[in-house]
Amino acid sequence: MRLSDRARTLPESGIRKFFELAEARDDVISLGVGEPDFSAPWAARTAAIDSLERGKTSYTANRGMAALRERIAAHHERYDQSYEPESEVLVTTGASEAVDLAFRALVDPGDTVAVHEPTYISYGPGIELAGGEQLTVPTRAADDFALTRESLEAAGAADADLLVLCYPNNPTGATMTDEQLAEVAAFCRDNDLRVVADEIYAALTYGTDHASIATQPGMRERTVVVNGFSKAYAMTGLRLGYALGPAEAIDAMNRIHQYTMLSAPTTPQYAAIEALDRCDDEVTEMVEEYNRRRRLVVSRFNEMGLDTFEPGGAFYAFPECGGDDEAFAEELLDAQGVAVVPGSVFGEGGEGHLRVSYATSMRELKEATDRIAAFVESR
Amino acid sequence: MDAEREVLDVLARNAREDIDDIAAQTGLDAAAVADAIDALEADNVVHGYQAVVDWDRVEEGKIRAVVEINVELDRETGYEQVADRIAKFPAVDALHLVSGDYDFAVEVLGETMQDVSEFISEQVAPMPEVTQTVTHYIMETYKDGGIRFEDGDDDDRLSVSP
Numbered sequence: 261m262r263l264s265d266r267a268r269t270l271p272e273s274g275i276r277k278f279f280e281l282a283e284a285r286d287d288v289i290s291l292g293v294g295e296p297d298f299s300a301p302w303a304a305r306t307a308a309i310d311s312l313e314r315g316k317t318s319y320t321a322n323r324g325m326a327a328l329r330e331r332i333a334a335h336h337e338r339y340d341q342s343y344e345p346e347s348e349v350l351v352t353t354g355a356s357e358a359v360d361l362a363f364r365a366l367v368d369p370g371d372t373v374a375v376h377e378p379t380y381i382s383y384g385p386g387i388e389l390a391g392g393e394q395l396t397v398p399t400r401a402a403d404d405f406a407l408t409r410e411s412l413e414a415a416g417a418a419d420a421d422l423l424v425l426c427y428p429n430n431p432t433g434a435t436m437t438d439e440q441l442a443e444v445a446a447f448c449r450d451n452d453l454r455v456v457a458d459e460i461y462a463a464l465t466y467g468t469d470h471a472s473i474a475t476q477p478g479m480r481e482r483t484v485v486v487n488g489f490s491k492a493y494a495m496t497g498l499r500l501g502y503a504l505g506p507a508e509a510i511d512a513m514n515r516i517h518q519y520t521m522l523s524a525p526t527t528p529q530y531a532a533i534e535a536l537d538r539c540d541d542e543v544t545e546m547v548e549e550y551n552r553r554r555r556l557v558v559s560r561f562n563e564m565g566l567d568t569f570e571p572g573g574a575f576y577a578f579p580e581c582g583g584d585d586e587a588f589a590e591e592l593l594d595a596q597g598v599a600v601v602p603g604s605v606f607g608e609g610g611e612g613h614l615r616v617s618y619a620t621s622m623r624e625l626k627e628a629t630d631r632i633a634a635f636v637e638s639r
Numbered sequence: 640m641d642a643e644r645e646v647l648d649v650l651a652r653n654a655r656e657d658i659d660d661i662a663a664q665t666g667l668d669a670a671a672v673a674d675a676i677d678a679l680e681a682d683n684v685v686h687g688y689q690a691v692v693d694w695d696r697v698e699e700g701k702i703r704a705v706v707e708i709n710v711e712l713d714r715e716t717g718y719e720q721v722a723d724r725i726a727k728f729p730a731v732d733a734l735h736l737v738s739g740d741y742d743f744a745v746e747v748l749g750e751t752m753q754d755v756s757e758f759i760s761e762q763v764a765p766m767p768e769v770t771q772t773v774t775h776y777i778m779e780t781y782k783d784g785g786i787r788f789e790d791g792d793d794d795d796r797l798s799v800s801p
Binding site: 273275278279282283288290292293294295297380381382430548552553555556559560599601620622626 | 666800
């Protein structure tokens with residue numbers, strides 16, 4: 261069958277290769293997993309079960325259940341964000357759909373979209389599918405992987421149409437402070453850049469509260485914020501996300517959404533209402549556990565001579581392995597049965613690093629870091 | 640959260656963590672962790688370190704029972720005095736004063752059901768303050784000490800994912 265040029269030329273994810281290598285063995289400790297090792301809070305799961313028992317299996321409103329949108333808007337007040345549930349909130353099938361809708365609603369063919377790297381692997385292909393062209397803005401370990409006015413200018417982002425931000429970041433675990441965001445916001449205002457801010461890890465920060473660029477002066481009206489239930493509430497498989505933004509952007513995204521997904525699945529929406537109403541304590545417990553693991557992993561990497569900056573959010577450490585990160589990851593898997601993801605998979609600036617997920621049990625983290633230390637020693 | 644609380648959180652999950660690992664997890668230095676543990680023990684916050692055992696998996700494992708005990712107090716005898724006597728028996732694993740239909744909830748461990756029965760009928764029931772005992776033998780334990788007794792590894796996540 262003849263395929264579209266778009267489908268034919270879309271590159272395969274660099275993660276896929278490591279997935280296949282790891283799957284080929286049955287003795288692997290995987291630190292390559294980009295999702296929580298917890299299950300969704302039991303209260304949220306019972307709400308989903310209850311909704312099914314009551315036969316709540318119909319479509320919901322295109323934008324998502326009104327009750328859920330109200331709770332999402334109320335929930336975001338904790339980040340000093342204020343959105344109108346009726347017109348400025350859209351519930352989507354995972355945060356990934358929200359990112360895709362934002363690109364398709366905001367990008368015209370030929371538009372340039374600036375993306376800081378290393379970052380989540382789906383933005384580039386998403387931009388391409390929307391007809392845009394990606395402009396890479398490398399971030400560096402020396403700047404704690406934060407975006408700066410200098411790096412934006414150096415990459416030529418002043419001529420871009422849109423900027424994608426992902427903080428807290430996958431794969432680096434980097435966060436940005438209000439002061440750092442103020443600098444980026446000023447750049448966006450000066451150069452009339454709109455922003456898609458993927459804040460899916462907002463609830464998973466350590467020591468500092470999450471800061472959103474949408475709260476910077478003059479940025480709310482030029483920013484679409486993406487978030488969801490996958491990471492904070494360990495609901496990855498339930499596929500529920502959402503977007504917050506100016507009414508005209510949300511309206512445009514909803515018009516695409518209504519012809520593609522129609523509405524987000526109903527059962528997870530009931531689970532999400534319960535999660536927002538009653539599961540804050542579980543989120544706090546998960547964050548405390550991630551924080552203990554984060555400290556252990558970062559300290560062990562530094563001890564074994566792999567320099568690792570202090571990640572402020574998400575559940576990834578991003579140690580420097582020096583040299584060829586792909587070769588390091590392959591040899592580590594081969595020699596010690598530990599799967600990590602090479603940093604270069606996540607784009608420029610990731611080379612010479614490894615993405616290490618600490619969303620796995622403390623027992624496995626200790627065993628895996630012992631094996632990595634032995635591997636480093638043997639090289 | 641102060642240092643002692645952070646150390647306590649780690650110990651409550653795994654009392655066998657070594658000091659260096661507790662230090663790494665809490666961001667404290669090893670000396671501060673050792674001081675915190677000493678203080679927690681000295682203040683009777685931490686009373687001991689035990690394994691959470693699934694006795695059903697041990698051949699000729701232990702029999703466990705929850706015993707409800709009702710007592711009648713007089714001017715000279717309070718709950719403290721009664722609790723003090725009951726707690727001294729080695730078979731008593733845990734002892735709580737509770738609200739509701741009875742006064743004490745006692746967890747008793749024995750080698751056999753007969754052991755437990757004899758202990759209740761010969762040691763506890765004859766106490767002058769005790770007016771009634773009701774013994775519930777534990778048939779199966781699914782969770783203890785905050786730990787689910789499962790076979791464990793059911794992580795079905797993809798080994799590498801975005």
